[in-house]
Amino acid sequence: MNPYENLANAIIVQAANDYRKALRDLETNPKYETAQHTVKEVERFFRSDWCAELSSVSGETLIRMLKAEVA
Numbered sequence: 913m914n915p916y917e918n919l920a921n922a923i924i925v926q927a928a929n930d931y932r933k934a935l936r937d938l939e940t941n942p943k944y945e946t947a948q949h950t951v952k953e954v955e956r957f958f959r960s961d962w963c964a965e966l967s968s969v970s971g972e973t974l975i976r977m978l979k980a981e982v983a
Contacts (some may be wrong), residue, residue: 920965920966920967923966924963924966924967924974927954927957927958927963928974928978930950930954931950931951931954931955931958931975931978932978932981932982933947933950934946934947934948934950934951934954935947935951935978935979935982936982938951939982955971955975957971958971958972958974958975959971959972
């Protein structure tokens with residue numbers, strides 16, 4: 913893998929980790945505003961053209977997989 917692929921993968925992995933944590937936080941406290949904001953921001957990123965450039969997996973697929981993993 914070249915350095916750009918490593919960077920792209922690291923960005924996706926960090927977003928996924930942030931998303932998982934925010935979803936877990938919301939299970940504990942559904943009114944936690946920081947977690948709500950993180951979920952919205954990461955979902956917007958996963959649905960963005962930039963994310964599509966970084967990953968061959970669709971953003972909607974990532975969202976579904978991560979939600980199922982946390983549930």
